[in-house]
Amino acid sequence: MFADMYPSANGRPSMPPQILAAAVTLQALNGLSDFETVQELRCDLRWKAACGLGLHDMAFDPSLLAYFRRRLARSTRPDRVFEAVREVVKATGVLKGKHRRALDSTVLDDAVATQDTVTQLIAAVRAVIREVPGADAVAAAQCSAHDCTDPGKPRIAWNDEQARAGLVDALVTDALRLLGHLPEQQLGEKAANAVGILALVAGQDVEPAEDSDGRDGRWRITRGTAANRMVSTIDPEARHVHKTRSHQQDGFKAHLAIEPETGLYTAVALRPGAGAEHHEATVGLDLLADEDKPLDVFGDTAYSTGDVRQTLHEAGHRLFLKPAPLRPAVPGGFTLDDFAIDTTAAIVTCPAGHTVPLSDPGGQHHQRKASFGNLCTGCPLRERCTKARAGRILTIRPHHDLQTAARHQAATDSGWQADYRRWRPPVERAVAWLVQAGNRRLRYRGTISNNTWLHTRAAALNLRRLINLGLTHNRGTWHLAPAGT
Template sequence: MTLKPEVVGPIPEATIHTARAAFPRGSVVMKLRDEFGSLYHDENFRHLFPTRGQPGLPPWRLALVTVLQYLEHLSDRQAADAVRGRIDWKYTLGLELDDPGFHFSVLSEFRLRLIVGNAEALLLDTMLARFQERGLVKSRGKQRTDSTHVLAAVHDLSLLELVGETLRAVLNDLATVVPAWLSTVTQPEWLGRYGRRIEEYRLPRAKAAREAYVSQVGQDGFLLLDALEHDPEMMEVRARPVVSIFRTAWAQHFERLEGGCRWRPGSELPPVGERLCSPYDPEAHYSDKRRTQWVGYKVHLTETCDDDAVHLIVHTYSGPAEVPDVASTGDIHEALAKKNLLPTEHVVDAGYMDAELVVSTAMKHNITLIGPARINESWQFKANQGYDQSHFLIDWEHQFATCPQGHRSTKWRRGKDAFDSDIIALQFSRTDCSPCPVRSLCTRSASTPRHLGLKPRDQYEALQQGRAQLSSPDWRERYDVRAGIEGTLSQGIRSYGLRRTRYIGLAKTGLQHVGTAAAINILRVVNWLDGKQRETTRTSRFAALCRSA
């Protein structure tokens, strides 16, 4: 399917009159067309289409339909029906009233082109470029970022369910691609064991019976793996993704023994965030945050938050569930730099902060990272007595520290900590520490002198400054704007289905998040240009009714 050149033309007169009669005040999508014409053009997507072949549908329309689909939380079939039957959609898409539309499968094909071409961000970035032309979004303002968890579109499986369902998944796949070969390998009892979904209520309850069951599943799996590995005609089959998943699951959960196999106990399994959680979505992982536990992904939303402008989402970053927020801060800034949308102040919570980031962000991008500094974890600080690092005077030029009793450190050595970050290790003299009258307030060790582990000077001073300003009213006022991103996450979850992914895999999930952000931006821009005031907090329908009465 090649790209058919098409210039976004005027709306047909019949469509205009019918739409205006049906929507005298205009709908959101109609107002979007009135203000911006079309947000997208075919040129934006030209590189995704071949130069030869049958002409296809205009990509600008497919892109706009995709965003409107997320705006109204529609399935592909419902979106195609809306193109065919909704007057306001025909108005926005510039279609004749009798236009037959297209088959709903076209939308999934278009999304696949975006993913294969690494062009998912086009849905949001092209829109932001249009908004920049209108002065609705600008660089070097204020922005804020936060994340929320996203549930995968798969069942949460116990370990027994996981291995059984993994074997069932690979059997179903092989029955599709090499049915004749599988018939020669399959054991008669496998039909009863793996013929239907593996669910907890069907599994044995007694401990001995469960151990026998999982041992049998392991042996069945190794039998199938051996048959695949030893057959030279199965080379292509061995490379199939589901077979790789199967091989990984067995390596994680079983140890092969002579004449059988052993079920690995929990202490021998990989970290929980790195384990396979479902054979149907291997990129979905387990994670937990405070009291929330989930299997899936994590999405980070970054939006502008200047008081005198519309608040628009300028970046989405979808990543694995187990990766901490702080690991994404640098990637977010790099992406914003490519869009020419870097902020002057970036407000985040403590999860996105560390001393190294505060320094590097300021040096590289000239961004002030505003967020709570990492708390002091020393026992002296927690007990509110004794001498933590802040009580020592650091002479960076001469490379020594002075303790509260006036003694100087004797060693100053640069090295790496457990996370491979630069650190400066200091040690005081045993002859000074052993007879010290306040030794119990400085160290709990009875034999070794006091040690200090300092970050490099710029990071150390940034950390101390960050901790000192937490109680400052001016800093609290600057940080308070971060609360608004919680409302954006709530809007995405409650109105646009952000909490659960529609698709399988991280790439498709990321595309959903980009489309959701674009949909939220459409609603906010239309309301802003319509003169509707931005709510500072959630308002119930009853409260809004009473306010307008």
């Protein structure tokens, strides 16, 4: 199972990877540090038995766990522990006849401190000086805002807004000068990453000063937060995550698919918390990619996009995805569903009975538009329809008919509503299992290492769930013993 991770026969005898894999799985289940894990292996007979150690075996150095995780994350099959447990699940037949999958995501806090703009700029300059050959001499000649050899914060009056603004301006100028005067050379991975991070932090939080034309090199902190902002130079992949409009965390998103009746995780993935390519609708399709039979798919409004509905519908799945509510242009007024929209005949009729043509798809998102223009003048329903002087303009997105049918079904189909209320909530329990005992805060940096941890923890939780369901091993096969036997 682990032979490809140890291709060379040379070197001293090592700890069998099966023991390390068992230890890492128990570590992920219990949320322990490397030192605590080794202490359990040395002192707890249950851990010794589970990992295959003898009574008098003294375990190993904690650094071996970090070494094993690094090998596992960099291997061709970093999720092999989860895959092995999935084979056990398949052998028991516990999912046979189970045709439901529930999707959800949760935010996991990153393992690093969030840095402000000044801290990021100074840390990024220090990294370039440390990693790029010749950068120290360039920094000595070009950077004057702060002595980067001083481990402390810049000595300014931090309660003086003008002093803070001047420091940011000077640090950004220093960063750009350093980047512009670095010697041309082939850079290694660490050096290239350091230069890239400095280039990013030098521009992500600033904009030209208020009275600047953008060419005189004067800067100020930008209003608002940049999209996809990097929150720390220590873990450049951590991001601001808006799970809701009012709640923000810094970290990553864990995406999961479960079988709601048994609570078993069928697929998991960890992704950065920002970016369209990491949205629930995109990752959700990946979680269902290995399913080979039609399913009932349950999810909240994050998964209810037109593209997802089209893809899953074509795959033969039944969809229990909560439609996103429509927002009227006027509070309490008409929504899109109050208009009669015939996408085939390309006509739209408003609540007042006015009919206009629907344009052909156009633009980046292939949207169609229906403009009522002068028909809104003097219309008795105008106050409930639009505030625009030019009249109401409807924007019709791709897959409009699918979305309209979904909203109608969710509002009127009592069977759909009953199934959604019955089978969607169990995924919240699976999320609670995932983050309990302090496991909402990640222990590692970067997507790759944390994604490997997530798969290992899901594998451990699946094993625990199978044991609670009566998992036994008899004559080389896995099966679930009936209750009471």
